Structure formats: structure tokens, C-alpha cells
Amino acid sequence: MTGFSIDLAADRIVDHRSRAYFVEVSRSFSNDCYRSAIVMLWTVVVCDMVYKLQSLRDLYADAGAGKLLQDVEAKRTVNPNSPDWEIYLLDQVFARTKILEASEHVQLQHLQKLRHLSAHPVLSGADLLFLPTKEDTRAQIRVALGALLLKPPMFSKRIVEALVEDIAANKALLISREKLKAYIEARYLPNIPPAIELEIIRALWKFCFKLDKPETQANRQINLDTLAILCARNPVPVRLMIDSERAVFSNVGPEVEALDALVQFLGEHPELYASLDSAAHILIDGRIDADINNLVRARFKSVDMADHLANLATKTSVMLAKIDDDVWIDLLDAAVNEGHGDEAVRIAVKIYAGSGSYDAADRRFRAYIEPALPRFNLATMRELLEEIDVKPQTYGRGRASFDHSQIRDAATALGLDTTTFKNFTTYI
Structure with missing residues (x-):
């Protein structure tokens, strides 16, 4: 039970009424009143099941929860002095909703048996009343919290x-x-x-x-x-x-x-x-x-990212230029994270260099080159400048003076002299 706090868990009980009732369980446990803690814990469990079914019926229009409440009330009305309806409620909540797992159902059945032993004298026993241990009581409290009390009602x-x-x-x-x-x-x-x-x-x-x-x-x-x-x-x-x-x-x-x-x-x-x-x-x-x-x-x-990028690189620049901006960013980030940023950057270079007009180059720079600029290294930056220097539709367009100044700054930061690329330099 190391690391588990009853008080901290109790603060997270979903239903405020169950949370208030659980205070009595917690106080009984703290005062070594383990028999009282078990008896009250079962009562809280029964109440919480009813509250959850009511929420499903009233807040979420769950007809199955409403029918189950009617069946439980009918069972209780037949014999109002008998607690049999409580275990019937538990069994039907398990059978007809998704609130409880099979193991949780069995554990809560065990809690009900412990509650019965704790509350009713056993004439044939050496001790008339069963006294649960501290460890068993703590375990039952933890079961009730995890199986039911900490869950929201929408489990149908x-x-x-x-x-x-x-x-x-x-x-x-x-x-x-x-x-x-x-x-x-x-x-x-x-x-x-x-x-x-x-x-x-x-x-x-x-x-x-x-x-x-x-x-x-x-x-x-x-x-x-x-x-x-x-x-x-x-x-x-x-x-x-x-x-x-x-x-x-x-x-x-x-x-x-x-x-x-x-x-x-x-x-x-x-x-x-x-x-x-x-x-x-x-x-x-x-x-x-x-x-x-x-x-x-x-x-x-593909086998891996390298294989995937190699396959993409075989496509034409016209086809690659149809990649949506957000899809390209996702690919670029994934490639860099997996150690294949250079291959992705080279795809951006291919797309830009393949621009068939000034307008196409304007769009392709913004969509593919600009987001990739921080990912370029010395080798891929040189490849980009070499492509630009022989492609008039990139270096000769009106926005080149603004766009390519970004490339120049990135290249300079890498230690690359851009003045050797004459067309690139002339149009900045």
C-alpha cells in the first residue's frame, strides 16, 4: 500500500454526497475503529451506486440506468426490512452497466460479506463480532475508491x-x-x-x-x-x-x-x-x-524514415509542390527528430529549384524553404545556393531581395561566403 493516501484519494471522490459520507469511513479508520469503517464503507458504496445510476438517468438520459433503479426499488419494496436489495444492486450494476470490471465486482462482493460479519453477531463463533484487521480494512477502502467512488458516472x-x-x-x-x-x-x-x-x-x-x-x-x-x-x-x-x-x-x-x-x-x-x-x-x-x-x-x-524520404525524393517537383504546408512541417520535424533532416531539406531544395514561374517560386519559398532554413547545414546550404544561382525563376523574382536575404543570413551564420554565387548575390 506504499504511496497510497486515503485522505488524498478521498478528496477526489466524484459525488459530493459520497465524499461527505466517506469522511466517517476515514475517521473510523484513523481511530482504529475498523469494524465501523467496514460497515460505513459498504453503505457509502451502495449510496454511490445509486447516485451514479441517478446521474446516468437524469443527466444523460440513460434508459437502462432508469430501468435498473426501478428494478432495485421493486426488490426493496417487496421486503423493506431486508438488505438483500443491496447485493442485488451490486450484481445488477455489474451485469447491466460498464461501471465495474469482473475483478472489482468480486472484491466488492467480499466487502459486503465483511460488512455482514462486522455488523451481525455470529453465535457459533468464539467471537460474536468479526473484527477486520487494519491491513484488510485499508485494502477494502482502496478497492472501494478505485472500483467505484473515484469513477465518474458515465460508464454505460x-x-x-x-x-x-x-x-x-x-x-x-x-x-x-x-x-x-x-x-x-x-x-x-x-x-x-x-x-x-x-x-x-x-x-x-x-x-x-x-x-x-x-x-x-x-x-x-x-x-x-x-x-x-x-x-x-x-x-x-x-x-x-x-x-x-x-x-x-x-x-x-x-x-x-x-x-x-x-x-x-x-x-x-x-x-x-x-x-x-x-x-x-x-x-x-x-x-x-x-x-x-x-x-x-x-x-x-516504408522500412524507415530514410527509405520513406528516398521514395519521396523520386517524385517530381510538380508533384512534391502539392504537399500541404502543415503536412510538410510534420514531415520535416519527424525527419529531423529521427536524424534524417538533410534528406528532408534536399526535398525542399528540389521543390524550390523546380519552380516553373516567379509566382510558383514565391509560394514554394514560403511553404518549403523558409520553414526549413534552421535545418540547413553547410552542405545542404551550398546545394541550395548552387540551384538558385542557375534558376532565374528563383533569383530573378521580385521577392528574391527579401526572401534570399534570409538565406544569405542563414548561410553566413554557417560560415558560407555567398558572394561566390553571382546571380544569387546580384538580386538581393
């Missing part, structure tokens, strides 16, 4: 719909992957059961890569970002799920937007490409061949 199938609706409504504020990650981790993911997390991933996969409805089109990017965040949390169980349901997860597309989103996703999670079947591969490969941006993202088709 409604959580998928609630999460998707929530992030869609707030996407104007969740403007970065970092903000989105912080938001869903704070609001949805604390103590989330693995089964629910996989259920959310399964649903988001369908929304991102299969459905072609107005709402899924409008929210595809934020759903995609959420899916990427969740898959990065526990990649091994995700891959095992996809491997075990290969046909289901391979049923993607055929809409262009859905397949493009899948290529983008696989660029971040390349290991999952092999988990899809050949039918999905055909659709994915078709989109890669049809769009240079998909080809740039499709690192999962």
Missing part, C-alpha cells in the same frame, strides 16, 4: 455518445491536440475501465473511418484526434483488439475523406497497418497513390 454505453457530443460542442475551444488531451483526461479518463476505453475506441474508429453522415464529416478531425490520444495510451490492448476483430476494423471507407483520415491515423500508429486485412490495404493504397499528402503521411509503407 452512453459514455460514447456523451463524449462525442461533448468534444464536438467544444471543438472551437479544444484547438490543439494538447488541449484536447488535457480535457478528456480530466473529464473522462480518470479510473476508466479498460473495457470502456476499448469500446470508445471501437466507436470512434467507425465514426472516423466508416460513417459518412453530416455529423461525422463535420467532426471527423476532432474524433480522429481523440482516437489517436486513446490509442497512444495503451497501444498493446488496442492492437490485440484490432487483431482479434480484423474483419470489423478493416471495414473502412470507401469515402475519400474517411480513407484519408485513416492514412493520417496510420501515419501516427504505423504498427496497426499490418492488423488490417488485404481489402483495407487495397483501399488505403489507392488513396496513397492518389494524393501526395497521403504518400507523405504513409510512413507505414
Whole structure:
């Protein structure tokens, strides 16, 4: 139990009523009243289950939670003096919602048995009342907190719909992957059961890569970002799920937007490409061949970054110049991080040198050369200047005096004398 604090955990109990009731548990434990702590702990658990079901019914329109509450009340009404409805509630919460894992259900059943022994005399025993140890009481408190009290109420199938609706409504504020990650981790993911997390991933996969409805089109990017965040949390169980349901997860597309989103996703999670079947591969490969941006993202088709960049370098400058600005920045950053910045920079040089007009050179400098300037070294800077010096559409354009002064400054900082490149120098 090292490192676990009952008091710190108690402050994070989701429902304020359960949090207030738990104070009695904590005080009993602190005062060595372990029997009282166990009895009250079970009471808090029962109350918290009811509160969660009420929240699901009232706040999230969960019909299943409402029906379960009706069934529990009917059970209690039949025999109001019997506590049997409490264990019935526990068993049905496990059976009919996703709040509890199987192991948590068993552990809470054990808590109920300890509560019974602690509260009722056993005439056949040497001691009429059972007295739990400090260690056992602490363990039961920790179980109750982790299995139930620290969890938010949205642990039924409604959580998928609630999460998707929530992030869609707030996407104007969740403007970065970092903000989105912080938001869903704070609001949805604390103590989330693995089964629910996989259920959310399964649903988001369908929304991102299969459905072609107005709402899924409008929210595809934020759903995609959420899916990427969740898959990065526990990649091994995700891959095992996809491997075990290969046909289901391979049923993607055929809409262009859905397949493009899948290529983008696989660029971040390349290991999952092999988990899809050949039918999905055909659709994915078709989109890669049809769009240079998909080809740039499709690192999962290459052995490593060096191989990926070598493949891109074989494409024409006309094709490469169709790479979107943000896609280029992502590629450049990834290449530098993996030790292949020079190869990426040379692609930028090829794009710029291949400009067919002044206007094209203006755009290509801003999009490809300017972001890459901090990444140039002495060798690649020399290659850039050599290309510029023989390409009038680069050195002779109106903006060259401004744009190329940036190159000159970067070259000078590298110790390269730019005056030997006559056309380059003349037009600055």
C-alpha cells in the first residue's frame, strides 16, 4: 500500500454526497475503529451506486440506468426490512452497466460479506463480532475508491455518445491536440475501465473511418484526434483488439475523406497497418497513390524514415509542390527528430529549384524553404545556393531581395561566403 493516501484519494471522490459520507469511513479508520469503517464503507458504496445510476438517468438520459433503479426499488419494496436489495444492486450494476470490471465486482462482493460479519453477531463463533484487521480494512477502502467512488458516472454505453457530443460542442475551444488531451483526461479518463476505453475506441474508429453522415464529416478531425490520444495510451490492448476483430476494423471507407483520415491515423500508429486485412490495404493504397499528402503521411509503407524520404525524393517537383504546408512541417520535424533532416531539406531544395514561374517560386519559398532554413547545414546550404544561382525563376523574382536575404543570413551564420554565387548575390 506504499504511496497510497486515503485522505488524498478521498478528496477526489466524484459525488459530493459520497465524499461527505466517506469522511466517517476515514475517521473510523484513523481511530482504529475498523469494524465501523467496514460497515460505513459498504453503505457509502451502495449510496454511490445509486447516485451514479441517478446521474446516468437524469443527466444523460440513460434508459437502462432508469430501468435498473426501478428494478432495485421493486426488490426493496417487496421486503423493506431486508438488505438483500443491496447485493442485488451490486450484481445488477455489474451485469447491466460498464461501471465495474469482473475483478472489482468480486472484491466488492467480499466487502459486503465483511460488512455482514462486522455488523451481525455470529453465535457459533468464539467471537460474536468479526473484527477486520487494519491491513484488510485499508485494502477494502482502496478497492472501494478505485472500483467505484473515484469513477465518474458515465460508464454505460452512453459514455460514447456523451463524449462525442461533448468534444464536438467544444471543438472551437479544444484547438490543439494538447488541449484536447488535457480535457478528456480530466473529464473522462480518470479510473476508466479498460473495457470502456476499448469500446470508445471501437466507436470512434467507425465514426472516423466508416460513417459518412453530416455529423461525422463535420467532426471527423476532432474524433480522429481523440482516437489517436486513446490509442497512444495503451497501444498493446488496442492492437490485440484490432487483431482479434480484423474483419470489423478493416471495414473502412470507401469515402475519400474517411480513407484519408485513416492514412493520417496510420501515419501516427504505423504498427496497426499490418492488423488490417488485404481489402483495407487495397483501399488505403489507392488513396496513397492518389494524393501526395497521403504518400507523405504513409510512413507505414516504408522500412524507415530514410527509405520513406528516398521514395519521396523520386517524385517530381510538380508533384512534391502539392504537399500541404502543415503536412510538410510534420514531415520535416519527424525527419529531423529521427536524424534524417538533410534528406528532408534536399526535398525542399528540389521543390524550390523546380519552380516553373516567379509566382510558383514565391509560394514554394514560403511553404518549403523558409520553414526549413534552421535545418540547413553547410552542405545542404551550398546545394541550395548552387540551384538558385542557375534558376532565374528563383533569383530573378521580385521577392528574391527579401526572401534570399534570409538565406544569405542563414548561410553566413554557417560560415558560407555567398558572394561566390553571382546571380544569387546580384538580386538581393
